[in-house]
Amino acid sequence: MFEVKVKDINIFDSLNCGQIFRFNKLDENKYEVFSKAEYATVTRYQDKYVIESSNDKFFYDFLNLDVNYMAILKGLRENIHLKDVIPCDVVPLRILKQDLFEMIISFIVSANNNIPRIKGIIKRMCDECGERKCDYHAFPTAKALASKDEEFFKSIGLGYRAPYILKTAKLIASGVFDVEKLKNLNTKDAEKALLTLPGVGPKVADCILLFGLNRYDVFPVDTWIEKVYKDIFHKEEKPKKMREDLIKEFGDYSGIAQQYLFYAKRGE
C-alpha cells in the first residue's frame, strides 16, 4: 500500500482519458486498474489516494510521478489554444508509464474502433490468453497470442484486425521484431520500426510511442483531433499535414498537449 497526494495527479482522469483500456470504476471514489501482470485499487480520500496493489513499486512507477508536470503545463498554458483545457489550478492528468508490448497490441485493437468496444476486446483477450492471477488475468505474452489463430481473434470481436494481431504477435514472439530495441532508438527511428508491424500506421505508432515509451514529441491524429485541428486552424488537411502543424504549434511536449485536447474534445 502507498499513498499519493491528490494535488500531484488526477488519477481518475488519467485513467479515463483514453490512454489505457484495462480499468474499472468501482464507485465514485474507487477504481481498479490492471497493467501488464499487475493489479491495483485506487481509493480517493480528502487529500490523498490510497493505492493497494500486487506490486507497489510497479504502480508507483506506472503513475509517472517523477516527471515535473507543473513546469510542463505552465509552459503549455502559454499557448492560447490550451488555456481553457489546462486551467491554472488544474490537477495534472499524467501520461502513464505503460508496458510497451501491451501498448502495441492495445492500440492495434484501437484502430477505427470505439473505446467501450476496445475495452471489451482487450478484456476477453486477457481472460482467454493471459496468465491466471488470483482473481484476474495478466496481459498476454507475445508467445501466448502467437499460439492462437485468426479464428480465435475473430471470436473475441477483432473482426478484420484479427490477422494484424496474430502477425504482429508472431513477429515479436519469434524475435524478428525486437520490442526492447525500440527503447534505444530516437523517436523517428522507433516510429519507422513500429510502422513495419501489421496493423500499425502513423496514428497507432504515435500512441505506442507516447504511452509505451513516453516520447512527448508526437501527436496522434485521430477523428477527434481532426475536429480539434479544424477548431484551431479553420481548415481541413490530411493527417500527415495536421500532425506537422500541431507539433509545430505545441512543441516538445505535443503529446501531453494532445492528451488534454483529445480528452476535452471527447468530453464535449
Place this chain on the structure above:
DNA sequence: AGCCAGGCCCATT
C-alpha cells in the same frame, strides 16, 4: 436505421 469509432491495408496513379 444509420453513422461513427483513438485508422490501416492495398491497388492504383
Place this chain on the structure above:
DNA sequence: AATGGGCATGGC
C-alpha cells in the same frame, strides 16, 4: 509519395 475504396463489429 499520394490517393481512395474497403473493411468487422457493435455503441449510440
